[in-house]
Amino acid sequence: MFRNYFKIAFRNLFKHKLHTGINLIGLSLGLGVGILIFFFVQLELSFDTFHQDLDRIYRIKTHERIDGEMTETYSSPVILEAAFREEFPQIEAISGVTNAEVQAILPDQSTQTQRIRLVHADFLKILTFPLLKGDRSNQLLDRYTIVITEETASKYFGTEEPIGKSIQLKMGEDFVDFRVTGVLRNPPVNNSIPFEILMPIKNMDYFSDQESLDSWYNVWGFNLVKLNSPGQVASIHQSMEAFMKKSLGEQYEEGGLYFTLTPLSEMHFSEGAGTGGVETTQKSLLWILAGIAFLVLLIACINFTTMAIGRSTTRAKEVGVRKTMGASFGQLINQFLIEAFLTTLLASVFGLVLAELLLPTFNDLFQKELDIVYGPVQFGILFGLVLLITALAGAYPAFFLSGLRPIKVLKGNLSIHFGKQGLRKGLVTFQFFVSFLLIASTLIMVNQMEAIRDYDLGFDQEQVVVVEMPDYPSKSFVTSLKESFRTAETFRQSLASRSEFSSTALTVATYGDDAFWQVGFPLEDGSLFSFKVNFVAGEYLNTLGMELKEGRSLNPQVGADSSAFLVNEAFARAFRWEDPTGEMIPGNRFDSHQIVGVVKDFHHASLYQPIEPVLIAKSPEAVFSGISNLMINSTTNPKLLVRSHTKDIQLVKNAIEEEWNKQFSGIPLSISFLDETVQAQYQADERLGKMVFIGAAIAILIATMGLFAMVALSFAGRTKEIGVRKVLGASSWSISWLFGKEFMVTTLIGVVIALPLSYFLMQTWLEQFAVKESPSWISFGLLAIGGVAFTLLIVYGQSLKASLSNPVNTLKDE
Structure with missing residues (x-):
């Protein structure tokens, strides 16, 4: 039975090439963008989840009252590690993690700036980065030993065995030999703590005097903690006040300084100052991108539904004959859902190709290293999208067409008006609501970023070169x-x-x-x-x-x-x-x-x-x-x-x-330009604005095809009405206005709702800026006029074609 379903489905898809092509274009565009974004969101949400015992690993957050206000930072004092280790038996392992830059001698005897991470030996007990060479239990115990990555080993030693060899790093005034005792696999892309060289934190005395290292109010890097069990966080928090009294002595002030534990799984999404040098992403950015992808896919699904109902006049007799021959309601539903599934499946293939083509642009836009891999999680996302779109796009046409009465169909009394008029108008309104919501949001973002570019910062950034000194x-x-x-x-x-x-x-x-x-x-x-x-x-x-x-x-x-x-x-x-x-x-x-x-x-x-x-x-x-x-x-x-x-x-x-x-x-020379540094501060929001614009452009393109289909559907069901009006003397322009005003009103409703809503929603985004500026209402007015004019152009193009047709051809069978 299913074999026949698929045969008929393929036959119908190839028979109606125009409708199939429009559906494939819309769904392929939506899926191409959706696959990229959903795979990107999945990658970002997977950061740091590859570590074992993730539910027992935490990062310490510092809370300090400054000028009467509580401030929070993930940077913490160096002294905290030893104090926590002694005070809290709930801790299985703890390690400070501090960044530093030193000069290193390369094999050709030239020098370069080398970033290092100073950590405790417990670092490799807390985080399970795979150790390829060396004994994990003996790493970072000796002051002058280091652990390096595969890539670092290749840079300093080429194809030679790195274990036992030394790298010369400048510590203070002199270069010091550090012996390699372990080689780690290169950290995966979903790692928030990038590193090349791990060095024992005992070497912090090269970078600061003991007074600063022993101060509770000087913060360096951050501290990681692994507990004996996840349920012990509350007991540490309850004991914090007593711990601070004991540690600070006469300096103690109630609520003035204390520490809390935050899960490692939240580290990649930490915001604000003092993130400790880890790679972070705003979680709100992920939800915004996922929302854009979903809205674009939803518009594509509406187009699919519109096109399916538009073909109802040609498939109504097919439904009537099938029902007369004994086809059940469920069998007809299966037939239409399988057609929707095949179209979506084919569109997903084109979408994957489009996603691969857009991948370099996407990575360049967001400064990421996303690679479309096809593992179980990715196939799950892809299969879920196919099923979701099949259900969204194919459900209404399947139930609508399967519910047609064979008597009316075969007697020729069926008039297709896309169900109730409210649904038809609602779909047009919703499509343009979503499209102009994205366009208006883009307008607000572009206006804000333009205001920032033109803002007087209090200094002249032009023609200033910045040179990093040793x-x-x-x-x-x-x-x-x-x-x-x-x-x-x-x-x-x-x-x-x-x-x-x-x-x-x-x-x-x-x-x-x-x-x-x-x-x-x-x-x-x-x-x-x-x-x-x-x-x-x-x-x-x-x-x-x-x-x-x-x-x-x-x-x-x-x-x-x-x-x-x-x-x-x-x-x-x-x-x-x-x-x-x-x-x-x-x-x-x-x-x-x-x-x-x-x-x-x-x-x-x-x-x-x-x-x-x-x-x-x-x-x-x-x-x-x-x-x-x-x-x-x-x-x-x-x-x-x-x-x-x-x-x-x-x-x-x-x-x-x-x-x-x-x-x-x-010594390598590092040059940058101050104006580029200024603009780099806003790259994340610039990228978000570009992504919203791309989403808006695709949404408009898909909505245009949807509007084209809706207009065609409307005229398909009212050709005889147009013929009668022509015979009674109606002009082509009056007929065009009759149909055009209906779509103009629905479009205007969508635009009018979208513009103030976009302004309201974007206020949350604007709040992050100390200097903000919203576009004038004139800009929004011009946008609304442009939206209505765009709709009228499409509607009048189709209506004029229908109104200029010979009424003899439409009324001859009456």
């Missing part, structure tokens, strides 16, 4: 900063003397790189004042084109203004200073210093964040003397800012490279 690792922050700046200052002066450049400066932080240090100190009333700090040298304000509101700039001469500070307007407002020049930071904690100038407020971070108090200094001693809190989210090596006279990028690069090779021969 780091100087040291146990002391002060020593590391001073030595790094001392080496970089020589290079800065060499560039400043060249005619290609107008001004140069050194800085620890640049816009949006999360490198402005977060510091704080207690005020007399006991509250904690928190602000951002940056250390600079050279002509900092001139190079960035910042405006000085009061006072003077810092003296660019080496050694000058070592106790002078610049502050921004937000800093001055915080202390209600009428004339900040000459003022000193309240309290007696800070060494002798003086505020010499006030800089106009500028955005030190992306426009997702408001402007905060900022202090700019040349020497770190005066700042470090008075602070009690310090949070560093980036490396301490300085960056050189160079403003060029010319727009010739190659000329600028050649000049920098020439001077670099004179002083830092063998």
